Amino acid sequence: MKSLVTGATGFLGSAVMHSLLKAGHDVRLLARANSDRRNIENLPVEIAEGDLRDHQSLEAAVSGCDYLFHVAADYRLWVPDPQTMYAINVHGTKALIIAAANAGLKRIVYTSSVAALGLTSDGAPADETTPSNLESINGHYKRSKYIAEQTVKELTDQHQLPLVIVNPSAPIGPRDIRPTPTGRIVLDVMHNRMPAYVDTGLNVAHVDDIAYGHLLACEQGKTGERYILGGDNMTLLEILETLDDILDQRKHRAALPLSLMFPVAWLMEKIALITHKEPRATLDSLRMARKLMYFTSDKAIRELGYQFRPARLAFEDAVKWYQDNGYSP
Template sequence: MKSLVTGATGFLGSAVMRCLLTANHQVRVLVRPDSDRKNLENFPVEITEGDLRDHQSLSRAIKGCDNLFHVAADYRLWVPDPETMHKINVDGTRALILAATEEGIKRIVYTSSVATLGLKQDGTPANEETPSNFSAIAGYYKRSKYLAEQMVKQLTDEHQLPLIIVNPSTPIGPGDIRPTPTGRIVLDTLMGRMPAYVNTGLNIAHVDDIAYGHLLAYQHGKPGERYILGGDNMTLLQILQTIDEINGTQKNRINIPIGLMLPMAWLMEKIASFTHTEPRATLDSIHMAKKLMFFSSDKAHRELGYQYRPSIEALKDAVKWFKENDYCN
C-alpha cells in the first residue's frame, strides 16, 4: 500500500506522513527542490522532487501509488503576488487530482480548511453545513482554499472520484519549522511580543490528532463528504493566558479594539511591500478577527471516530518543541 503525501516537509503534512508510516503505509513524498527537509530526516520515505506548478512532475510523483493525501498548500496570510498562491492552491490541486484520476488512484484525501466554511453570527460553533460564500471571505489564502474546494467537489462529482475532503481547524504542536501564522502566535507569546489582544477566537487542535483524522477519513470517510478536524474553541486571550501558564509567566495585556488595529495593519503591509517580509498583522487578518472562528467536529466524531486531546496538551507540545529547537533564543 503506497501513499503519496504532498506537503510532507511542512507542519501538518509531516504529521500526516508520520501517521501513515505508523499505520504501515509505504510513503512517497512530493518535495520541492529548495524545500527545508528537516521534517523528513530519519523517516523511511521515498522522496520525489516536483512542484504543484510543474504539472508534469505531478504525473511522475503519483505513478505507482495507491492513495493520495494532498496536504500541501501555500499558507500565508499576506503575499506580494496573489497569483502565485492561486497557481499552487487551486491550479496545482486540480492538476494533481486529474493526474491521480488518470493513474486510477484508489483513495484521495484532500486537505481543505475551515477557512472555506461559514461562521455563525452568534459565535456558536459552525459545522460542515454552515453556509459560506466567496464574497464574505477575507484574505487571499482563504479565497484560494474556497475556490480549490469548490473545484475539488466538482471534479469528484464529474468523475465519481473516491475523494474525501477534510477541513482542519488550527493545528498546534511539534514540527512547525517555518513557523505557520498560528505557530508565530505561540512563539511571539513566549518571546514577550504579545502585549495586546483583540476579541477573537480560534479552534485549537493538536497537529497529531488532525493527522490521525486524515487516516480515519481514508479508512471510513464517504467520498464527496467533508469533515471538520478540530479541537477546543478558545478566545485569543485564553490561548495567550494558557501559553503564559505553560511557560510559568504571567502577563497583563491590553485589549485593543479591532478598529484601532486596522491602520496599524495597513502600515505593516506598506512596510512589507518594501521589505518583502510577511507583516505580523494584515488587513485581512484583522478583518478575519471580527468573528469567533469556532467549529464543531461532531460529524467527524460520529462518522469517522475522530477524537482530540485537550488544547492545553497541543500548546504544551508546541512550547516544548519551540524551546528544544532554539526558537526562543
C-alpha cells in the first residue's frame, strides 16, 4: 500500500510521514524543488517533485497511490500577499482532491484545522458541530482553511469520495524547523522574549499524537465526517508557566490588555511590509485572542480510538528538539 503525503518537509506533515512509515506504508512525498528537506533526509521515501499550484505535478504525484494524506498548507498568521495563501490552501487543495478522485484512491485524509471551526461564546470547548461562518472568522489563514474545508466537503458529496477530514489543534513537538506560530511561543520563552502575556487560551497537542490520529482517521474514520485531533486546553499563562518550569526558570510576567497591543501590532505589520519578515504580533492574531480557542476531541476518542498525552510532554519534546538543533542558547 502506497501513501502520498503532502507537507512532509514541514512540521505536522513530517510527523504524519513518520507515523505511516512505522505502520509499514510505502510513502511518496510531494515536495517543491526548492524546499527545505531536513525533515525527510535519509528516510526510505519516494519524492515526487511538485507544487500545489502546479496542477499537472499533482496528477503525477497521486498516480499509483492507494491513500492520500493532504497535510500541506501555508500556515502563517501574516502574509504580504494573501492571494498566495489562497492559491495554496484553497485552489491547490481543490486540484489535488480532484486529481486523487480521478486516480481512484481508496482513501483520502484531508488535514483541515480547528481554525475552520466555530468557537463558543462562553469559552466552553467547541466540537465538530459548533456553528461557524466565513463572516465570523478573522485572518486570511483561518478564512482560507474554512473555504478549503467547504470546498472539500462539496467535492466529497459530488463525487462520493472516500474522504475523511481531520481538524488538528495547535501542534507542539519536534521537527518544527520553520518554526510555526505555536513553535515560536516555545522559542520566545527559551530566549526570554515573553515579558508579558494576554488573557487568551488555546488547545495544544503533541504533534506525534495528531499524526497518529491521521492514521486512525484513515483506518477507522467515517466517510464525509470530520474529527478534531487535539489535546489539552490551556491559557497562555499556563503555557508560559509550564515552559518556565521545564526550563527551570522563574519569571514574573505582566498581564497586558489586548487593547494596548493593537497599536503595537499595527506598527509591526507596517515594518514587516518593508523588511519582509513576519511580525511578532499581528492584528489578526490579537483578534483571534479575544476568544478562548478551546476544543474537545471526544468524537475522535470515541470513534477512532484517538489518545493524546499531557501537553507538558509535548512542550518537553519541543524544548529538547530546539536545544539539540541549535535554536536556543
